[in-house]
Amino acid sequence: MADTTRxxxxxxxxxxxxxxxxxLQKKAFxxxxxxxxxxxxARLDALIHAIEANExxxxxxxxxxxxxxSRHETLVAEIIVSVSAAKAAKHNLNRWMRARAVATPLHMKxxxxxxxxxxxxxxxxxxxxxYPVQLAFSPAAAALAAGNRVLIKPSELTPATSEVMRDIVRxxxxxxxxxxxxxxxxxxxxxxxxxxDHLLFTGSTSIGQRVYMAAAKNLTPxxxxxxxxxxxxxxxxxxxxxxxxxxxxxxxxxxxQTCVAPDYxxxxxxxxxxxxxxIAGAARKLYPEIDTTADYTxxxxxxxxxxxxxxxxxxxxxxxxxxxxxxxxxxxxxxKMPLTIVVDPPEDIALMREEIxxxxxxxxxxxxxxxxxxxVNKGDRPLALYWFGNDGAARDEVLRRTVAGGVTVxxxxxxxxxxxxxxxxxxxxxxxxxxxxxxxxxFSHMKPVLYQSKFASSKMLHPPFSEKTDKLLKMxxxxx
Ligand code: NAD
Numbered sequence: 001m002a003d004t005t006r007x008x009x010x011x012x013x014x015x016x017x018x019x020x021x022x023x024l025q026k027k028a029f030x031x032x033x034x035x036x037x038x039x040x041x042a043r044l045d046a047l048i049h050a051i052e053a054n055e056x057x058x059x060x061x062x063x064x065x066x067x068x069x070s071r072h073e074t075l076v077a078e079i080i081v082s083v084s085a086a087k088a089a090k091h092n093l094n095r096w097m098r099a100r101a102v103a104t105p106l107h108m109k110x111x112x113x114x115x116x117x118x119x120x121x122x123x124x125x126x127x128x129x130x131y132p133v134q135l136a137f138s139p140a141a142a143a144l145a146a147g148n149r150v151l152i153k154p155s156e157l158t159p160a161t162s163e164v165m166r167d168i169v170r171x172x173x174x175x176x177x178x179x180x181x182x183x184x185x186x187x188x189x190x191x192x193x194x195x196x197d198h199l200l201f202t203g204s205t206s207i208g209q210r211v212y213m214a215a216a217k218n219l220t221p222x223x224x225x226x227x228x229x230x231x232x233x234x235x236x237x238x239x240x241x242x243x244x245x246x247x248x249x250x251x252x253x254x255x256x257q258t259c260v261a262p263d264y265x266x267x268x269x270x271x272x273x274x275x276x277x278x279i280a281g282a283a284r285k286l287y288p289e290i291d292t293t294a295d296y297t298x299x300x301x302x303x304x305x306x307x308x309x310x311x312x313x314x315x316x317x318x319x320x321x322x323x324x325x326x327x328x329x330x331x332x333x334x335x336k337m338p339l340t341i342v343v344d345p346p347e348d349i350a351l352m353r354e355e356i357x358x359x360x361x362x363x364x365x366x367x368x369x370x371x372x373x374x375x376v377n378k379g380d381r382p383l384a385l386y387w388f389g390n391d392g393a394a395r396d397e398v399l400r401r402t403v404a405g406g407v408t409v410x411x412x413x414x415x416x417x418x419x420x421x422x423x424x425x426x427x428x429x430x431x432x433x434x435x436x437x438x439x440x441x442x443f444s445h446m447k448p449v450l451y452q453s454k455f456a457s458s459k460m461l462h463p464p465f466s467e468k469t470d471k472l473l474k475m476x477x478x479x480x
Contacts, residue, residue: 013190018151021179022194025122025149028176034119035147037093043144043177044090047137048083050172054164055079058133061160065132067335068298073254078133081417085138088419088436089145096145096440102448107476110453117444119147121197124220126188126211128203129155129300130257130357135202135225136165140178142439143200149177153191155203156184157300189214196220198443202259203227204355205380205428212431223432223442225259226425227355230382232262232412233372233398234275235389240267242410243388244278245285247361250386250412252283252339255297256359257304260384260406260416263355264362266372272365276323276341279363283325283339290326290338298335299358305335308358311351312340315362320345369394376402381427386412405429 032039051058058078062069089096099114123143127136136152143150152169154162159182166180173179181187188207192199192214201211202225215222232250234243250262267275290296299305316322326338342362345351351362366372376382385404387395395409405425408415416423416435424433434442452458460472 013186013193015181015183015187015190018181018187018190018194021151021175021181022122022196024176025151025179029119029121029149037097040093040145040147041090043173044086044093044141046172047141047144047178048086048090050168051079051082051086051133051137054168057164057168058161061164062132062158064160065129065158066298066300068294068296069254070295070297072295073297074133077131077254081131081134082137082141085419085435085439086141089141089440092437092440093145096437099449100446104450106479108450108458110455112451112453114449114451115446116449117146117441118447120443120445121148123148123150123443124191124194124196124199125150125152126191126199126201126203127152127154129157130254130259132158132161133165136180139200139202139223139434139439139443142434143198143443144178146440146443148197148443150179151191151194151196152178152180153187154180154182156182156187193217198223200432200434200442201225208430223424223434224430225423225434226383226428226430227259227357228380228382228425228429229263229355230260230384230386230404231372231376232265232386233376233388234265234267234271235369235387235391235394235398236268236271237389237391237394239388239390240271240274240278241282244275245282246388246411247386248279248282248286248339251361252286252296252359253413255299255337256339256361257297257300257357258413260413261357262361262384262386262412263382264352264364266364266366266375269365269367272344272363276343276363279361280323280325280339280341287326287338290336296336299337300335302335304358305332305337308337308356308360311349311354311356311358311360312342314349315342315345315351318346318349320349369397373398373401376404381405381425381429383425383429384408384413384415403427 059074062074099116102113104113125139140150162182169180192211195218198221199215200223205226208224208226232247247262287296321343323341324338337359340360345362381403383405385407387409406415420436422433422438423435424430
């Protein structure tokens with residue numbers, strides 16, 4: 001995560017190249033404010049081609065940025081997810097572009113009302129390092145489908161991937177349609193000060209706050225896709241083995257460097273040992289040889305690796321039992337960290353306060369459903385919540401009494417992969433959402449339009465007012 005020590009109210013930085021491309025895109029949009037469906041489809045095809053034709057380059061670049069990123073994880077979470085977002089947008093484009101009918105109240109009839117989606121203009125996208133391709137290209141697909149121009153600022157922590165993204169976008173798109181600007185924090189600051197028509201930021205809550213403040217100076221609307229501590233709650237009624245496998249998978253995919261990874265587990269008091277053993281057993285099955293397998297992803301930088309080790313050391317120092325699932329002796333140079341279960345740690349250590357964002361999993365025993373709900377509600381509203389069990393009433397109670405960005409019941413991560421469900425946070429885990437039709441609407445102005453009829457009765461309410469007006473108002477008050 002980035003440097004948060006800079007003061008928030010600094011003068012916005014500028015970058016000449018960024019300003020040039022923004023102005024170019026603005027002019028191009030003004031010349032073509034409503035691209036027809038065919039033009040949008042061609043742009044989505046270009047994005048699909050850019051990704052699919054460069055699959056191997058993308059896989060290699062992500063792998064070198066992480067030092068080791070599972071090829072299958074890159075295929076699933078970067079290539080397939082981005083392409084499926086673009087294909088779904090293409091497939092649904094005509095329906096999404098259609099005006100939505102809105103009911104007109106009786107006293108305003110026979111007027112008609114509609115919401116007419118309109119492209120917003122130039123969209124800015126700031127993306128993080130953990131899924132560098134997906135988190136840039138999947139919102140880009142929604143923005144292009146909605147008829148906009150797109151500027152992307154990827155993370156400086158994945159330089160090889162950012163270069164590939166810049167090259168492949170340059171090869172497929174005129175820069176007046178879509179472009180990638182690379183650079184570090186300075187470019188990020190300059191980027192968030194550009195008066196975009198909408199800015200989507202994916203990253204940490206602390207940087208999200210800065211981006212929100214910079215955007216506020218231009219009254220640029222934002223979607224903030226942030227992080228947080230996402231709980232996995234195991235109910236008394238759960239099948240512990242099945243829950244453990246889902247949790248182990250969700251926590252070790254991309255080595256836990258996933259915004260919606262289960263951050264910690266709450267399990268019934270009498271089932272603590274069984275839960276810990278089942279999660280450890282499941283992780284061993286998923287990665288029998290984490291030292292040697294290319295399936296297990298490394299930690300993005302030495303700084304992030306040291307931070308995670310520091311979290312575990314603090315927990316050990318506080319007397320918590322720590323279980324490393326697999327040897328870590330040979331792993332330091334590769335920055336691979338085994339799933340590390342921390343059993344019932346004290347509440348006041350960093351592990352229990354900060355988003356973990358790595359394969360360290362606190363498992364807490366909890367005395368009943370109310371205590372689990374209270375535990376979640378004591379913290380910031382999480383990006384995701386996972387509930388495991390077979391008791392429908394218990395499930396509904398937890399879902400109703402906690403507020404999370406999104407939920408998967410009896411599995412982890414999957415609500416994010418369901419393109420037709422909006423994805424976003426709530427409270428400190430984010431503002432707004434995208435994916436599927438919601439993404440199209442996020443990057444559109446859903447313009448309300450009222451079409452008056454030539455038989456309009458509204459003239460009867462014009463002055464000069466009379467007894468007739470009073471009678472009419474009385475009638476309207478009866479029907480509203
Ligand atoms: P980060 O906030 O450090 O960086 C995100 C982006 O912001 C990068 O491109 C970075 O260069 C840029 N940036 C840094 N400082 C900036 C500034 N002052 N102004 C403008 N831009 C700036 O996040 P990260 O470490 O790359 O990613 C990890 C975080 O992202 C975690 O908290 C994770 O939960 C969150 N995340 C959320 C989602 C989601 O969809 N909700 C997805 C992935 C990651």
